[in-house]
Amino acid sequence: FYKQEFEYEERLDMAHKLLASRAHHYPVRKCLGQRVYHPEGRGHYQYYSYADSVFMATQLVIGLKKLGYKKGDFMGVLAQNRVEWTLVDIACGALGVVLVPLYDTQSQQDCEHVLKLTGLKHCFIELSKLQKYGQLLTDNGVNLIIMDDDLQDRLLLSKLLKDLPSRTTSALKPHLWFEQFDEIYLNEQQPSYQVKQMAILHCKFDLQAGFYDYLPSFGADVEQKPTTIQIDELLLQNVKTFHQILELSFGDFEVQKYKKLVHGHPNPLRQKICYDLNIVKPSDFYTLIFTSGTTSTPKAVCLTHKNFIATAETMQRTCLLNGDYCKQDYMISYLPLAHIFMRVLQGIGFEQIAAQGYQSEGTKNLLDDIGACGPTALSLVPRVVEKIYDGIFQKIKGMNPVIKYLFTVFYALRHKKYEEQALKLQFQNGIREPQRQLLDQEFQKHYKQKIDFQAIKSQLKCQVHPKQIEFLEKYFETSSNVKLAYEQRFFRENTDLIFPKITNLVFDKFKQLTGGRVRGSVSGSAAIQQNQGVFYRICFNSQLFQGYGLSETAAGCTVQSYFSANYQGVGTTLSDNMKVYLRSTDSYQVDDKPFPKGEIIVVGDAVFSHYYQLGEPEESIQIKKQLKITDPTIGVYCTGDIGQFNYVTGELEIIDRMKNIIKLSQGEFVQLAQVELVLGKHPMICQSYVYAQSYMNCLIAVVQIKPQFVENSKAGYIKLLQQINGELQSFCKEKGLKGFQIPKYVILDFNEWTSDNGLLTPAMKVKRGGCLNKFGPVCDQIFELRQSGLLSHEKVWECLQAIKVLQE
Structure with missing residues (x-):
């Protein structure tokens, strides 16, 4: 800790430097x-300023030093997203302490594996996780640090603990406070969310002492929210x-003098109070990220500060946010x-000076939190996009016939306009779009012939859905006729889809669900379904693009144009x-037509170096030799994903997985993930798991049925069993799918698959081990019945x- 003049090099190569x-x-x-707490739930979002955040992170650095922490030590954190999570992340990064996040949905077995591997001495944990994980942590020698920045948590802790602080140096501030010091807030569009009453919990400020009270005060009509935490x-x-x-940290600087100057005035001392920026180098380890354990024990991915910032910095250039610091x-x-x-998205937020609001009480209140925060940029995963898609259709079904009719008519009007504008908008504004001429040259170089879309079209007929062929034909035609607008500025005047104003009568209500300010959304984890991506853009009139990455690549690898209209890639x-390289496998070849296919291999400065205590994968070492890579900061990772490079769109597409391959008794090889992918496209199926053993001559599948199709009775189950x-x-x-790839019997599960019941990983992918334990014996019985x-x-x-x- 020291006071400094903030002379930065041009490249801000670590998250704590950036902040x-x-x-x-x-x-x-x-x-x-x-x-903040409100009698009827939660009120408006209040914020710490950027200066507050750095100041609190600095205090935390001092506190960790006094606990004996130094560069290279490990620190644990187990909580849902909240203010303290980010401050611990920043403070550990500044001090050189390697942060080890534990998933708040992690099984106790996986959690114990992490503790034994890392030897954690302390772990920051929130109260709601204490009952489930507290004993496990303490039994493994971990000292607990309870997160208590939430005012409700402080009130509960005051009844359980002694020697709590009586004062703090910072407090959340309402929107009106920020209006005093920055004019950008004066005419800012506010979220559509409305709080019925304004009485909230707050901490009093003592101007003479220079501190806020630790415990909050109650207004006349504010009651403490009852807690369900045991x-x-x-x-x-x-x-x-x-x-x-x-x-x-309170004894390390003159807090009282500092607070008297800063309270009510933005800029005398706080901006010069900061953690040491010179302890850590970009090549130092930043965090351990544990893989989800889909098929084996979770492995610890070692990521450096350079890996992290390589993804965050380059993703920010795709302009997820508006690129304008004046807003x-x-x-x-x-x-x-x-x-x-x-965490990469959080880094992008820092780069853009964005305000980041945390979810309040888990996913059950997520939509309410989004409405209250009013994000301008929204992060998604395909599962959330699907829930939005299904949720809107379910609401429309329950509305009166007039609203249904208006929705159908207005959606058709918007869809027609979307078809006319979307691809043109993508090519006119997407500076990351490969030129048609360049793609044609690359195709000719690879296949020794000129690109012929009609030939490609005939080859695709047995590989993809007819609607996708129709889309690619239109894509090829548009990309051949529209001149790409490469300019220094990313954004142009014509960046939004223009829909008939009359349709706003219906669709403005959907925009209000997200607070009314969303301009762009990004999705990761897997590809969005094309129809759902189009539906999202039409309903919310928001840009939607997606990318591909893994823990081993610091979430970075490929990303679409901000204006993308293609959700297959x-x-x-x-x-x-x-x-990105493609490597031929037994089933996929780089010489396949119409497009090259193979295992995806990623090379770059965002790629990890090794797994903790396991070293660098042997495959990575061999490929480094083949590519003659000698720079130790450049990583190589063989993903196990099968991709193809589409010369029509110029994008990578994920089409399969190498793992989970089974050889049936008749000698046929089946890629189970490929079958599960097909089953997941059925409109009644939410999740799927395919079971097979080497002694079996067929597949048995288990599928989770979407809630709206469930008839929760024996008669309803058997009826749906027959239908499916x-x-x-x-x-x-x-x-x-070929005959041997099609499951010969399908079991239905009406219960939701979650990470808590062991059927999904924390990344919301099917956990094969958990599914095997639950469904394997029954699948064996069904196979035997079929054989007999x-x-x-x-x-x-x-x-x-x-x-x-x-x-x-």
């Missing part, structure tokens, strides 16, 4: 926010709180910060420092009684 720079130049912009008081022995760690951008932080994807490489098994044979054939000729729906129902497939 400090923004705090220096924009000290009173909104930074980290949360919803805590074993034995777990609270010898714990510390987040603010107790901050309190350790305040807003983001909602709800995708887990334990995953590197959300995942874009092109982020920068010149990132390269009748439909899927022809459905799978239409999707191009005794298979019937009634017999299957009897077998299923052991695993409770009806909703509980």
